[in-house]
Amino acid sequence: MANQAYLDKMQVRQNYRNVWRTDLMRTIQADTPYCCFSLWCGPCVSYLLRKRALYNDMSRYVCCAGYMPCSGRCGESKCPEFCLCTEVFLCFGNSVASTRFLLQDEFNIQTTKCDNFIIGFMFCLQQVACIFSIVAMIVGSDELSEASQLLNCLADMVYCTVCACMQTQHKIEMDKRDGMFGDAPMAVPPMQQMSRFDQPYPPSVGSAQLGYGYPPPQAPGYPPPQAPGYPPPGYPK
Numbered sequence: 001m002a003n004q005a006y007l008d009k010m011q012v013r014q015n016y017r018n019v020w021r022t023d024l025m026r027t028i029q030a031d032t033p034y035c036c037f038s039l040w041c042g043p044c045v046s047y048l049l050r051k052r053a054l055y056n057d058m059s060r061y062v063c064c065a066g067y068m069p070c071s072g073r074c075g076e077s078k079c080p081e082f083c084l085c086t087e088v089f090l091c092f093g094n095s096v097a098s099t100r101f102l103l104q105d106e107f108n109i110q111t112t113k114c115d116n117f118i119i120g121f122m123f124c125l126q127q128v129a130c131i132f133s134i135v136a137m138i139v140g141s142d143e144l145s146e147a148s149q150l151l152n153c154l155a156d157m158v159y160c161t162v163c164a165c166m167q168t169q170h171k172i173e174m175d176k177r178d179g180m181f182g183d184a185p186m187a188v189p190p191m192q193q194m195s196r197f198d199q200p201y202p203p204s205v206g207s208a209q210l211g212y213g214y215p216p217p218q219a220p221g222y223p224p225p226q227a228p229g230y231p232p233p234g235y236p237k
Helices: 002-013 024-030 032-040 042-053 080-090 092-107 113-139 142-177
Strands: none
Touching (some): 002 092, 024 032, 024 113, 092 142
């Protein structure tokens, strides 16, 4: 049941109308210092971004942003800062993905096909490296062992690079949310409005919640829903 809800939610995200301000290919150019910071100190950046995504209100914190089976079962309410530190260091990949889902669901953001390809390539390379290491261990060949080590190093480099770009992408999106690009800053949404598996649409941001069956109102700084062909060419990337 939980797995099916997760898959359904992933499918809904593909139908979101907004796009990231900066795609993964352009994050290094968009904010080079922060991308380097994310590369060399990924867990620290993940901690800062999750706290910022929660509008610096740690009473909102739930392990993995409510997207994993462990969420809400780790005593987060007693010591959210410690739990978040544990999450970003022990479950770094999940912490980055959870912050991404949190922003996507709150601001109705879809991931482009190019970004999906980059993320998918990262996961596939990790799986291939693991399989290659198992084969090398079974065969016992020194040449295969050396090749598997090189493949593992390549997979780790790609993983760290993509995670750094993803976190920079999240930071730039929150810069947009907070009005750092000239847009009006957005209001903090009520905690109970944060989107999860049971919400097919993201919550309203900075405005009153409409009744069931109404489309969600659009957040300031994000374009309104458009006909097929969206986004328009003039919308900033």
